[in-house]
Amino acid sequence: MDGVTDAPCRTMHALHGKPDVVLTEFTNVEGLWRGSDRIFRDFLYTPAERPVVAQIFGCQPEYFYKAAHIACELGFDGVDINMGCPARTVANKGGGAALIRLPDTAKAIIRATQDGVHDWANGQTLEDLGMDPARIRQIRQMNEDRLLWGDTTSHDRRLLPVSVKTRLGYDSIVITDWVQELLELEPANITLHGRTLVQQYKGEANWDAIAAAAEIVRKTDTLILGNGDIHTPYEAA
DSSP, rough: TTTTEEEEEEHHHHHHHSSSSOOOEEEEHHHHSSSSGGGGGGGGGOOGGOEEEEEEEEHHHHHHHHHHHHHHHHTSSSEEEEOOOOOOOTTTTTTTGGGGGGGHHHHHHHHHHHHHHHHHHTTOHHHHHTHHHHHHHHHHHHHGGGGGGTTTOOOOOOOEEEEEEEEEESSSHHHHHHHHHTTOOOSSEEEEEEEEEETTTSSSHHHHHHHHHHHHHHHHSSEEESSSOOSSSHOOO
């Protein structure tokens, strides 16, 4: 969650709760490439968080391609695309849950991210993409700083899984159609929040709609995770 799950928060969760996977706050892809250097703080993490996934958002496929390279260079264990944020500042620019209304753009974004991961794994560098050398040095320094926490700077050229976080729809539930659009790109995982964008966080999460999506997804190699209104271990089960 933006402004909440920063590196200290995630590290405490990792040390004491030992979750199966940890995700960063969502981070703007264009900002990662050419914004303020402060944005890299969103991608700080400690080895205790592994497996740790870089969560990104935006609306321009070309910047997702570049952001995928950054996530790979920083040694993340996966890349998650946020297509579920309902905030006006994000959705009004065509990002987050607004992408539910733009399936062609959404698929182009997933494809660009997958291509970025693939090209980095095959040897392409940030220098090849023309990134500002000062930003490259900052990324490399972040890797070096993580050594203090017991991590090793890994430059293994491996394919990272690409996943998607989304909602049931924009102003109505369209999840059965929407999830089939996403599955065309074979994401490693789809995390589904049981509300529409218009609902924000009001009302109750619709687990029947999540179940309908799960019936479609379970026939593929993609994993599906449900999200929303889980308050007890019983509800989680």
